[in-house]
Amino acid sequence: MSGLDHYDTISIGSGEAGKYVCWNRSSQGKKTAVIEHKWLGGSCPNIACLPSKNVICSADVVYNSRKYVARGMLKAHGTGVDMSLVRERKREMVKDLIEMHELVFKTSGAELILGHGKLVGDKTVEIELKDGGKRTLTGDNIIICTGSRAKIPDILGLAEAKPLTHIELLELDEVPKHLIILGGGYVGMEFAQAFRRLGAEISVIEQNDTVLRREDEDVSSALVDILKGEGVQFFTSATVSNVSGTSGESVMLMGTKAGKPFSIIGSHLLVAGGRVPNTEDTGLEAAGIELTQSNHVKVNEVLQSNKPGVFAVGDCANSPHFTHIGFDDFRVVSSFLNSQEPLRSTKNRQVPYTLYTDPELAHVGLSEVEAKRAGIQYRLVKLPMAAFLRSRTLDAAEKGFAKALVSANNDTILGFTALGPRAGEMLPVVQLAMSAGLPHTSLSGLIITHPTMCEGLVSLFSAVPAKS
Template sequence: MEAASKPEQYDALIVGSGAAGKFISWSISSTGKRVALVERRWVGGSCPNVACLPSKNVIHSAAIAHDARNSVTSGMLLSSTPQIDMAVVRERKREMVRGLVEMHEGSFKGSGVEFIWGNAKFIAPKTIVVETSDSKTRTLAAETIIISTGSRATIDDTPGLRESDPLTHIEILEMDKIPTHLVILGGGYVGLEFAQAMRRLGSDVSVVERNNRILKHEDEDISSSLTDILKREGIRFYPSTTVSKVTGRSGESIALTGKRSDQPFEITGSHLLVASGRTPNTDGLGLESTGVSLTPKGHVQVDEYLRTTSPGVFAVGDCAGSPHFTHIAIDDFRIVRDFLAGKTPLRSTTNRQVPYTLFTSPELAHVGLSEDAARRDGIPYRLSKLDMKFFLRTRTLGQTEGFAKALISTTDDKILGFTALGAGAGELLTPVQLAMAAGLPYTSLGDLIVTHPTLSEGLADLFSAPPQKI
């Protein structure tokens, strides 16, 4: 891209319209400053288009199919086994995405932000060149620049993997036919959500995981329990497996060969989904022209205020190495907003809460300290644990699998961490987070009068019993 002789001057430039980027652009523009945002593919970023919300839409469709099938099996519905039309599942997802795109387009039009479709590349610390969607070239400059370019699915250099044209989370959401046998590389969040959804929609599913168990960063009791639940739905797991070669083509026939626990391993299937990590979108941005440093893993190097090594340039979200959740990207926006506004005390990434939810059924939700981390770091704690069947609402739903547990300080009764594997677990996080953020003792939740019968009622039971010393 060739630069124009004189850059167009803005108060702020944002590269990428994902959660952090869009909110920052709207916030700065609302103060009367001149703001431009450059986006190369999806208005609003990946979350409303090809990631968080579309995947949960498909997961919900799969849950409907699963419930209908079980209702027929149990005799509650007197009809033949329901058949799934994946084209309808896809259209339901597409309709939702169209609505979200329209919402974002309206928000940008009303914000005063100049939205520019195109590819951006830095040519100097405060200057970018944009090759626009209509094949024109513009040179833009600003004193404040925010990099919000996100990440993409990692496809590693395993021989034959790229040539097999595997699915990622993007392509699998566009399928109009159910895979005969879906093989998934990776037993993390993306892999497990799609494993269950596709199994419920009618596909045979196999999950190949290099570690000795799925969800390697979760407590072992969580990983083991969820594995058992998913196995009962017919999902096959192959842990401790390394793949050395891929042959064939996804959508036709594929074969993976390698070793499992040092023994020869081979698996064949009709489709291959790669869900084995994320790669930051920092290549091709020309950051070498800016003084912006990268980490060894390719993320933009930032401090606790998300400042890069180049003054006036910030990075937010996945590309900055923040935990890969939309709600964390939104917190990144708050950090940069408050820093630019000079608001005190400043927010920062230091010791912030990082809640998350895995949207399998049952859901897995967590915030704070885990048992594995407590043991590893020698942090003393007391434990309160309760099976989800004692969250009485789960009995009305017929979804009593799982449990909830909380780590309690041994000195001041504060909640150190909370994990739930159960129906609606993600909705249980907020009251626990609030108690943790306010530094309240666990008894503050145990003493609440909670509506019966709600899922939250179980929290009162969990936090009313004296925790056991570990």
Template sequence: MPTHYDTLSIGSGEAGKLICWTRSKTLGVKTAVIEYKWIGGSCPNIACLPSKNLLFSASIVYTAQKYTQSGLLKISEPVEVNMQAVRERKREMVKGLIEMHESVFTGSGSELILGLGGLVDAHTVEVSCHDGSTRILTADNIVLCTGSRALIPPIPGLAASNLLTHTELLELDVVPEHLVILGAGYIGIEFAQAMRRLGAQVTVLERGPRILKSVDEDVTFALQEILESEGVKFETMIGLEKVEGQSGTSVTLSGKKNGKPYSVTASHLLVAGGRVPNTDHAGLKEAGIELTERGHVKVNEYLQTNLPNVFAVGGCSGNSQSTHMGRDDFRIVSQYLLKPNSPPRSILSREVPSTLYTSPELAHVGLTELAAKASHTPYRLAKLPMTAFLRSRTMDATSGFAKVLISATDDTILGYTVLGPSAGEMLPVVQLAMAEGLSYQKIEDLVITHPSMNEGLGSLFEKVPPRE
């Protein structure tokens, strides 16, 4: 006989696990989470947290080298990187996170089932368990939380080149002599700086005209200058035609740059050119789930699929790959299940922030200038160099700037971008003002601790031009 549950999640990523944990603990209903490989999802195992662990290790090396050269530190031997220790530090953190997840599963009462789950119909899931058994499970509600994986472009020779994705790069126990990175998005840029700081020669290849194509050009120009000053090399307008050799020994990438022959040979190759949803092996089409042309699960504003009791959250729905979006997906689905006739939240009402964890960090919320111009939204612009954020001077971290877009017709905040130290920590106060529809003067008039990074917000908002 099938085992019946109130709610099942295929995948233990942020939204899926939180939905099941919360319903079991607060409502006392029976829930289960099916996980094939990564307990807790990709974030604590192979993505957000492990990558930031690596970035922090790289920052320690960079800081030690920087202040040894300046004379602040006196180190008799040259600073050397022990990549095995870097990896072990990351592994210890991941081990602790897995133990934390296992403890929460036990405490919540939600069952953790290890195996590969596939949707059979709107209320049935078949699980090929790791112990060799097969289980048939039924549920009133099913959550698809299958995540995504690295996109491998169909370039001849690439798939057979022993390439690295972020998963394999985080397991390296040696510093690559020369790392070539395909893709100048968030993943590629973060790893470019980290691996350069750890001692690798780094070349980033981008098929477009610039890095971080969705970010304003003044921001990407400033960030690229900073990364180039550290030794990262960028090649744009690259059209790759073939890959030869093996990453880990010697690999050559050939093609065209602005129509002219181009090639580069490196010791290692990292592919960081986008993500594809894990929807091709979960029985979704066979069960009647509608997918987009790119393979994402089609959902409405409440993350419902075309089967009303089946929801899709996180990367498989195509809304975002970020964990903070997954947490909001959890809130949307949980509240919908409690109040299906009058759900209080939807994906239409959220303002999603982003942070690139380079040094300096790049953080943003709301409209960019690019988006404002594309949508013909009138705005007033204020910019402030990072040197005016006095706390940055105490840390020798004055590269970057902040800028804000203010509505041309009232005093509400349309968008906010910061390139500077602790930029991600400087978002919430502005984000809250945006969510509440407050005027920018509310922040300008705050008494903010001196010296703190957020103190500079007052000076930034003082520069907003008056309404015409």
């Protein structure tokens, strides 16, 4: 094997963790290569996080314009939404992000190889090049960063109906007349509100008795009420057994709801019912890499597989499916490769998240359901969003609330949830206190700029009940 084909680190996939590991190693003078067959930079800048938030922003502009026209604050001008322009705005952003990634590769020293890579032996990667031909590389360290894809449930007729996933939905050039969303999770809720605001009729089908089933009941019910107020229809405890027609024309779903026959007809169908890892056709068996029952790469606390020097990161390793967790996966692997002390790991790490509905839902730490299930005693403090005075200036005081769980035995913060405008921006303040083990009084005693959303944290944590 030619020495020119040997690398310090090779990433199969250019997603968040893989690209950053290689960029970091390259900055240290190591020879690295990133192999990508489709989405440069991974799904986030191309088809997921940033593109969806771009479209959500456009939907919010449309919604607020209509709201203020109805109030007489704005003069009406034109009707309807030009989805081709919404799409073009999104495409322009994606184009800029791709150009940014290309520039980083040029300046970082990490080699970008376009093609499909898979393991063909111990730390050996074969690449079917995009422009034809093959290359074979070896590496001291291999990063599996192949991501995940939308799960298409095994329902009679569903695949034949050619349902949309988030990828195709973000490429529509027209507003669906009636969009049926199969799945009431986080992706489904974001798109339900956004496309309702763009003018579509929306029906959300959820097999459980509530949407966002991992959230506390007061959180999920409050958000459902908000979306219902905007015209989104919810069908819970609904099981779909048969799908007919074609998404984009006419599609019908049939099954049962609460045990009774149920059917619904729409123009478009979006599947938003979870993810499956992209671990097939990557040569993992040939390399002796173990998988879990869910076909994720089996990894330890530093994201190393059963083969030393072979790591898996992001969705394919079943890390929480967030780009910011992918970035932390990069830090975990780099910590191990760089022999840092103390060694970073995935054990007990914070997993904050934000749902980009309006209002936003932000959370970190324990929920009430999780605390009760684990038998952890806590003190609960909860304030309506109107107590966060900035919300009044944002015309958002009537929706949502914030709550925190504080240990019953000491003053440490166990969890925090906010349903309100810009709620995600409040997370880092609470996270820092939690990660440092600071008492809740460290927040209630802060001097925070008025009026900001974080100012409301002073009121929230000042209201924590005394220890019994």
